[in-house]
Amino acid sequence: MTTTIQPEIRMGKRARAKEANRRAILDAARLVFARIGYEATNIRDIIRETNLASGTFYNYFKSKEEVFEAIANDSVKRFRPLLQKVREEAKDLESYLYAAYSAYFTFLAEENDEAIELGTPHMSLIGVRVDTPEMQTVSDEIAADLEIVMDKIGLGHLDINYITAAAIGMAREMGDHMLKRRPVDPNEATSFAAKLMLAGIEELAKSNR
Amino acid sequence: MTTTIQPEIRMGKRARAKEANRRAILDAARLVFARIGYEATNIRDIIRETNLASGTFYNYFKSKEEVFEAIANDSVKRFRPLLQKVREEAKDLESYLYAAYSAYFTFLAEENDEAIELGTPHMSLIGVRVDTPEMQTVSDEIAADLEIVMDKIGLGHLDINYITAAAIGMAREMGDHMLKRRPVDPNEATSFAAKLMLAGIEELAKSNR
Amino acid sequence: MTTTIQPEIRMGKRARAKEANRRAILDAARLVFARIGYEATNIRDIIRETNLASGTFYNYFKSKEEVFEAIANDSVKRFRPLLQKVREEAKDLESYLYAAYSAYFTFLAEENDEAIELGTPHMSLIGVRVDTPEMQTVSDEIAADLEIVMDKIGLGHLDINYITAAAIGMAREMGDHMLKRRPVDPNEATSFAAKLMLAGIEELAKSNR
């Protein structure tokens, strides 16, 4: 994943350097988290992946948690508009599911393109499943959105929390698999997941009426 | 989860004490893993939860990994027969899905009854999802079984890996939610998941024919 | 080195077993000391080399030091008579030096014959020189004896301590070398050392008169 540095406004040399350092730490953290997992990562691992000195880390972040949240926010900042568009344009449950899964799987693929090229295992160390920041926060976003959409289409009486859990669980687990296939094909995953989920929800709605 | 200690054969006091200590460490590890997650757990945390001295840990296990595997093996040893029975008795896809989800959610609830009573959060620290040993290995079991069943009922041409991923993802995420609800209700979860999955697979089969 | 077990007096079964255990520990200790050096040896290493349990060690010895001393005493007990004979039979300096070096190098070779066969490095780990008990105590014996002999032959005015140090240093260092040669040849070493030392002392006596 290559993050474009887009200085919002004119900056002095100093400010630009600062921005670049922050960026460097974030990118390094993302890389290392993906490589060895959040818990296994220590700050030295992150710093070693940059050209900075260890002390510099603390000029930007207080802890590993804070970098993690910054990455998450960063992802959310980029994913939220996509999801918002999905929500706004969705006419019915079907179009929502397709659009949402498409957005998620595509986003996931793009976020990990670098790791994919490097052959870096996306996640899942020995018996331990580590979410990348993207997945975690995106999950939360989807959960919230799905609730809204279900309400909108009059299926609010279904067990929204379980539907959300089911939808997210599918997305997560299938997302892992998708990233291991070559070529990585978000469309295939989207079609599969949306179709399954749609039929499932309709069936639940029928038996719950 | 209360493990019954069932000495297979007559044991001396010494042998019984050894068995009890091993059990104590395993139970403590399970508890702490559930409480703060695998990675965050250190060996001191585990032995602190027992009446044993730190050195004693090493009389039984070489490392945290080894306890983890022992727990996993323990769980698998108990879950495998259930799953086997499910597989053998399943007449069709529907009965398989109901039986399998039932087995899983019930097992999960029982495994965690102690933690549930204590109010221990099942898993998921800040942004990090940690699989309990049960979930990890049981996932593998389900994956393998599901593949066999699908083959048997002539749906082998579907994308088994994605179906497996979807089914497992649903189970995992819904399982987490289930454990947070009071009362914990495996039947509810089972019915929900099986219905959703069944309709979904049938739809996929239809559109893929 | 095979130590002959020579029960001094008639013993009961129990007493014989005790003697055998003590012997087993001593032999194991000797072996391990030779193999990895005194400091590097721990009690588990010694016990592992026997068929006994760790606790049993403490029925016979309080510590590693005590085993060491027991071994040393054992060696001394066997070497002292030889040295005594040398001292008694020595007519002059020459005969004393030959006999003493011969006794030492022969004893050293015999003490280490087992280790030599096994190819066990006699001593000297990385940069650290470890005396076997034999060498240490035998050194002391030689020191004392040499002093007596020198006095007897009227060279007491020479710097006995330095002569002793020189003689012992030669014996030690040459002993190490001797044990590394194949075949191990005590006679060769004896002749060499005695000749060198004799000429040296005579020269010192001359220039010090």
Next chain:
Amino acid sequence: MTTTIQPEIRMGKRARAKEANRRAILDAARLVFARIGYEATNIRDIIRETNLASGTFYNYFKSKEEVFEAIANDSVKRFRPLLQKVREEAKDLESYLYAAYSAYFTFLAEENDEAIELGTPHMSLIGVRVDTPEMQTVSDEIAADLEIVMDKIGLGHLDINYITAAAIGMAREMGDHMLKRRPVDPNEATSFAAKLMLAGIEELAKSNR
């Protein structure tokens, strides 16, 4: 032993502090090794002797072995030129032996002047002889040099290895004694050792002709 810190080039405060810390650890290690022996020494003992924190040790050395080697290299670096000069200027065996023993005993005395003043026992714990780094590496140097010299003066047909062992053994053992005497007198030791060795070698050469 007082090591002069001679910053080759202008250094910043930081660089000087680093150098000083490294020096402090080396000096502390040397001291503790001399006091209680290499094997008995642990890293905490070393840093306790400095004003540094435990972690700092690992900024400079990976292990006890590494400090040991650094000390040894340090000694060698300072002793080698002396020995080289001895070798180059030696006209005959006699001058070589005097110069070499003088260099060694003088060096040994200077290396240990601090320990001597403090009354630190030079070495030798209970039955265990621990070489200081100096002695070990210097021994190797002498061995090599002696071989060259003997060859040069046409005594290569003698058993060089045994002569070397004898010369070194004498130096080592006499060195120990010398350090225990007050005042420490390298000249006395030199004269004694060289005279003894010279006569001895000449005698061997005669009887081996």
Next chain:
DNA sequence: CATGAATGAGCATTCATTCAT
């Protein structure tokens, strides 16, 4: 503000020693 060495609390692991069986 960057640097990177110093810090020291904290964890894994070993091992001499004890003691119930």
Next chain:
DNA sequence: GATGAATGAATGCTCATTCAT
């Protein structure tokens, strides 16, 4: 008296964090 598991003090080592330069 033999056994071997339990003990816990002691040690090696890591790493987040601070701070003088």
